[in-house]
Amino acid sequence: QVHLQESGPGLVKPSETLSLTCNVSGESISSTSYHWGWIRQPPGKGLDWIGSIFYTGSTHYNPSLKSRVTISVDTSKNQFSLKLTSVTAADTAVYYCARDLYHSVHPAAFHIWGQGTMVTVSS
Amino acid sequence: SYVLTQPPSVSVAPGQTARISCAGNSIGSKSVFWYQQRSGQAPVLVVSDDSDRPSGIPERLSGSKSGITATLTISRVEAGDEADYYCQVWDTSRDHVVFGGGTKLTVL
Numbered sequence: 001q002v003h004l005q006e007s008g009p010g011l012v013k014p015s016e017t018l019s020l021t022c023n024v025s026g027e028s029i030s031s032t033s034y035h036w037g038w039i040r041q042p043p044g045k046g047l048d049w050i051g052s053i054f055y056t057g058s059t060h061y062n063p064s065l066k067s068r069v070t071i072s073v074d075t076s077k078n079q080f081s082l083k084l085t086s087v088t089a090a091d092t093a094v095y096y097c098a099r100d101l102y103h104s105v106h107p108a109a110f111h112i113w114g115q116g117t118m119v120t121v122s123s
Numbered sequence: 124s125y126v127l128t129q130p131p132s133v134s135v136a137p138g139q140t141a142r143i144s145c146a147g148n149s150i151g152s153k154s155v156f157w158y159q160q161r162s163g164q165a166p167v168l169v170v171s172d173d174s175d176r177p178s179g180i181p182e183r184l185s186g187s188k189s190g191i192t193a194t195l196t197i198s199r200v201e202a203g204d205e206a207d208y209y210c211q212v213w214d215t216s217r218d219h220v221v222f223g224g225g226t227k228l229t230v231l
Contacts, residue, residue: 037220047158047166047209049220062219063124096165101156101177107220108213109156111177113165 002026004097004114012091012121018084022097022114023077029055030075033103037110038071038082040093048093052100052107053080060107087121094118125214127223134229141197143226145210148191153212155193157186160225161206169208170195197228205230 008020022036029036037052051061053071061069065084073080084091095117098110127147135141145155157170168177170186173193183198197204210223 046207046225047160047211047222049222052220060218060220063217101168101171106213106218108154109168109171109211110158110166111168113167116165 002099002112004099004112006095006097006114006117008095008117008119010118010120012087012119013123014088014121015086018082018087018091018119018121020082020095020097020117020119021079022081023079024099025078027099028075029073029078029080035060035100035104035107036073036080037098037100037107039096039098039110040091041096041116042090042093050082050084050095089121092119092121124217125212125221127210127212127221129208129210129223129226131224132227132229134231135197135200136231137200137202139200141200141204141228143195143197143208143228145193145195145223146191147193147212147221147223150191150193150212151188153215155186155188156211157184157193157195158209158211159184159204159206160209166209200228200230202230204228 003025035052038050068085070083097114099112101109101111154172158166160166174186
């Protein structure tokens with residue numbers, strides 16, 4: 001059974017870089033043709049897609065965040081990561097990692113989710 | 124950018140049918156996905172490709188689409204159905220995932 005687990009600091013200072021990792025177990029990222037994504041949810045608000053990465057390293061990003069986001073994959077560790085630069089209080093949210101539903105040339109939908117990790121941006 | 128519009132809230136009595144709408148231009152040409160998010164939990168995919176159900180999702184939950192609106196229908200509503208529901212598509216024009224704003228389903 002595939003399991004995703006987010007990890008990283010729960011508190012980040014304004015203007016610094018938010019860094020999270022999603023560890024995948026039960027399935028090899030490099031042997032499956034899925035997209036792996038990051039989605040966030042500010043407190044009391046809706047879901048906001050950040051971006052997705054294919055096992056080859058090909059990425060798709062939310063246009064509204066593209067200038068600040070980098071998603072990378074480390075197949076040797078079976079994990080993928082998120083970096084979000086120049087954070088502000090508006091980036092405070094629960095951050096989820098997720099695996100796509102389909103083997104597809106672009107992200108489609110999110111079938112398997114991590115439990116989420118709360119990140120607060122504050123000095 | 125592409126926008127999906129959902130009603131903020133829907134209320135229904137137990138045993139009745141809840142319908143949650145999701146409107147978007149040209150939604151007919153896109154595959155619509157629905158998620159259920161109970162309080163404090165991660166979202167769960169409950170409908171894929173407009174009307175398919177992933178394994179383990181009860182038949183009481185169903186999806187449909189007509190015109191510019193997709194609809195999630197929950198029949199014989201139970202207390203456990205109380206949750207936030209989100210629709211989602213892939214916007215091919217800008218190559219990005221779009222979520223609707225979410226609908227809070229309250230079971231009276």
